[in-house]
Structures are given as C-alpha cells and as structure tokens.
Amino acid sequence: MKNQIDYIKIKASARRRRRFSQICLYTLLSIWGLIVLFPFYWMLLTSVKNYNSYNSEHIPAFFTLSPTLQNYKDAFTSVPLARYLGNTLFFTIVTTGIMMIVITLAAFAFARLSFPGKNLMFTLFLSLMMIPNELVIITNFVTITNLDMRNTFAGLILPSITSVFYIYLLKENFQQVPDELYRAAKVDGTSDLKYLCKVMIPICKPTMVTIGVLKVIECWNSYVWPRLITDNPDYYLVSNGIQEIRENGFGRENIPAMMAAVVVISLPLILLFLVFRKKIMSGVSKGGIKG
Incomplete structure (x- = not known):
C-alpha cells in the first residue's frame, strides 16, 4: 500500500514538472512569436495612419482610432x-x-x-x-x-x-x-x-x-x-x-x-x-x- 502511494506521488510530481516545462516553453514561444510579428504589425498599423496624425505623434501610438486607406491609393497613383x-x-x-x-x-x-x-x-x-x-x-x-x-x-x-x-x-x-x-x-x-x-x-x-x-x-x-x-x-x-x-x-x-x-x-x-x-x-x- 505504501509503495502504491509513493508511486502515485512520484507520478503526480512528474506530471507537475512536465506541465510546468510545457508552460515555460509555450510562454517563451509566445514571447518570441510576438517579437517576430511585431514589425509586421507596426508596418500594417503605420500604413493605415493618416499622414498628419502620424507626423503629430510625439510618442508612437500602438493603435489608431481613425484608420485610412488613402495611403494605399497613393501607393498606386503616385508611382x-x-x-x-x-x-x-x-x-x-x-x-x-x-x-x-x-x-x-x-x-x-x-x-x-x-x-x-x-x-x-x-x-x-x-x-x-x-x-x-x-x-x-x-x-x-x-x-x-x-x-x-x-x-x-x-x-x-x-x-x-x-x-x-x-x-x-x-x-x-x-x-x-x-x-x-x-x-x-x-x-x-x-x-x-x-x-x-x-x-x-x-x-x-x-x-x-x-x-x-x-x-x-x-x-x-x-x-x-x-x-x-x-x-x-x-x-x-x-x-x-x-x-x-x-x-x-x-x-x-x-x-x-x-x-x-x-x-x-x-x-x-x-x-x-x-x-x-x-x-x-x-x-x-x-x-x-x-x-
């Protein structure tokens, strides 16, 4: 009986360690994914910002409440x-x-x-x-x-x-x-x-x-x-x-x-x-x- 209890405790401990390792791994992968994807997000965000509002930003804004597609129109008409x-x-x-x-x-x-x-x-x-x-x-x-x-x-x-x-x-x-x-x-x-x-x-x-x-x-x-x-x-x-x-x-x-x-x-x-x-x-x- 005692051996069975010890086995259950060891198995539960191993399960907790494995779960903790997975949490750490997925956390690190998520952080790395955000780092990799952030330049693409910033590129897309900047492309929908108004020219005047972009130039008036003293501190870069991580979102915009007034997106515009005018920049995409300019991309095909100016060149x-x-x-x-x-x-x-x-x-x-x-x-x-x-x-x-x-x-x-x-x-x-x-x-x-x-x-x-x-x-x-x-x-x-x-x-x-x-x-x-x-x-x-x-x-x-x-x-x-x-x-x-x-x-x-x-x-x-x-x-x-x-x-x-x-x-x-x-x-x-x-x-x-x-x-x-x-x-x-x-x-x-x-x-x-x-x-x-x-x-x-x-x-x-x-x-x-x-x-x-x-x-x-x-x-x-x-x-x-x-x-x-x-x-x-x-x-x-x-x-x-x-x-x-x-x-x-x-x-x-x-x-x-x-x-x-x-x-x-x-x-x-x-x-x-x-x-x-x-x-x-x-x-x-x-x-x-x-x-």
Missing part, C-alpha cells in the same frame, strides 16, 4: 507600383519555372544516369559554390552587357535560371529513391524522362515545392542584380521600385504611404507561405521519401 508588381511577377514566374526544369534535369542526370567523368564533373560543379557572389555578378554583368541585354527581361532572367545548391539538394533527394524502382521501370521499357516525371518528381514533390517557394522568395526580393542591369523604369522590379518610391514618389517624410507600398509588396510572399506552409514543412522534415 507606377502596379507596373513594378507586374514586372516582378513575370520575372519571378518565368525564372522559377525555367530554373525548376533545369535543376530537375541536372539533378536526375547526376543521381541516376551513368556517363564518363560524372563524379569529377559534379565535384567541379560543387566547387562553383566556393566562388564569391560578387565575382559572379561582375562576370554576369560583363556578359549581359556584351550581349546587349541590359534593360531587358532576358538580361534579368538568364543569370538566375540555375543554382548549384538547389541541384545538389535535389540530387540528394533523388538518390534516396530506391534503385529497385529505376531498374523495374527500365525492365518495363520506361524511358528516363517518363520515369522522372511519373516516379521521381511525385516522390520528391515536397522538396521541389520547397525549392520553388525559396526561389520565388529569392526572385521577389532580388535587389543587387536588377539595380545593376536595369536603369529603365519600364523594367523596374519592386526592389527598384522601393528606392524609386522613396526618392521620387512620396518623399522621404511620407512614411505611412511608404509602409502601404511595402505592405502591398510583402503580401504576395506572405500568402505564398500560408498556402504552401504544409508542403514546405513536409519537404524540410521528411526529405524525399514518402511513407
């Missing part, structure tokens, strides 16, 4: 923000689409096909990751300029249609697919391209979605290359547009209108993550094998 968004959307979709085709074919070749010098070629390919980005940008700039592709979408897109890191990541996932599937497919007379489309891509879909989302974010936030290769406003992306908005649009002092423009620019990426969050988490946690 060609819609054109910047359209250019960025076109650049992002085309670049990501071409890159996914290129890296998928390259990763499949390195993972499944046999050809002379494959290992040496892949090693040399990986060594490109050691080259500083600044040197690559300079080389690309000279090449695109010599090809007379400045201020064109082709000049913006071509240097971004491949990635050594993404090829390596996808190759590692392709190699996790059992070799028996490939041999069975070849026995049935399946071509390599059909095997890639019908077997490899569906199995590695979470990783491919993750790569695609990361590339979309990279293209949407691209700044240095568009600034170098374009000086024609007809080809400006949102990264160029933010600077244009600050210098020639609203003026440096109209912070609410600038925040409205930033909200509009940030919204597509936020929606993209919300739509594909489960696929992203699955691609990161599971790797390339389902089941």
Whole structure:
C-alpha cells in the first residue's frame, strides 16, 4: 500500500514538472512569436495612419482610432507600383519555372544516369559554390552587357535560371529513391524522362515545392542584380521600385504611404507561405521519401 502511494506521488510530481516545462516553453514561444510579428504589425498599423496624425505623434501610438486607406491609393497613383508588381511577377514566374526544369534535369542526370567523368564533373560543379557572389555578378554583368541585354527581361532572367545548391539538394533527394524502382521501370521499357516525371518528381514533390517557394522568395526580393542591369523604369522590379518610391514618389517624410507600398509588396510572399506552409514543412522534415 505504501509503495502504491509513493508511486502515485512520484507520478503526480512528474506530471507537475512536465506541465510546468510545457508552460515555460509555450510562454517563451509566445514571447518570441510576438517579437517576430511585431514589425509586421507596426508596418500594417503605420500604413493605415493618416499622414498628419502620424507626423503629430510625439510618442508612437500602438493603435489608431481613425484608420485610412488613402495611403494605399497613393501607393498606386503616385508611382507606377502596379507596373513594378507586374514586372516582378513575370520575372519571378518565368525564372522559377525555367530554373525548376533545369535543376530537375541536372539533378536526375547526376543521381541516376551513368556517363564518363560524372563524379569529377559534379565535384567541379560543387566547387562553383566556393566562388564569391560578387565575382559572379561582375562576370554576369560583363556578359549581359556584351550581349546587349541590359534593360531587358532576358538580361534579368538568364543569370538566375540555375543554382548549384538547389541541384545538389535535389540530387540528394533523388538518390534516396530506391534503385529497385529505376531498374523495374527500365525492365518495363520506361524511358528516363517518363520515369522522372511519373516516379521521381511525385516522390520528391515536397522538396521541389520547397525549392520553388525559396526561389520565388529569392526572385521577389532580388535587389543587387536588377539595380545593376536595369536603369529603365519600364523594367523596374519592386526592389527598384522601393528606392524609386522613396526618392521620387512620396518623399522621404511620407512614411505611412511608404509602409502601404511595402505592405502591398510583402503580401504576395506572405500568402505564398500560408498556402504552401504544409508542403514546405513536409519537404524540410521528411526529405524525399514518402511513407
């Protein structure tokens, strides 16, 4: 009887410690979540504040009783923000689409096909990751300029249609697919391209979605290359547009209108993550094998 009572006490004590640990963990996570989300809240709050009321605030207010959408109207009328968004959307979709085709074919070749010098070629390919980005940008700039592709979408897109890191990541996932599937497919007379489309891509879909989302974010936030290769406003992306908005649009002092423009620019990426969050988490946690 005494042993039973002691066991119950020990179990209750362990339960209390576990509950206390969970409370501490969730408290810390909640605090961290508030810290991470606060800049987004402040950006959204500032974007709906009246210009005069914002400038009259001696102490920043954490809420407003008179929100306005005038700043969002100014974001589209004072500068060609819609054109910047359209250019960025076109650049992002085309670049990501071409890159996914290129890296998928390259990763499949390195993972499944046999050809002379494959290992040496892949090693040399990986060594490109050691080259500083600044040197690559300079080389690309000279090449695109010599090809007379400045201020064109082709000049913006071509240097971004491949990635050594993404090829390596996808190759590692392709190699996790059992070799028996490939041999069975070849026995049935399946071509390599059909095997890639019908077997490899569906199995590695979470990783491919993750790569695609990361590339979309990279293209949407691209700044240095568009600034170098374009000086024609007809080809400006949102990264160029933010600077244009600050210098020639609203003026440096109209912070609410600038925040409205930033909200509009940030919204597509936020929606993209919300739509594909489960696929992203699955691609990161599971790797390339389902089941």
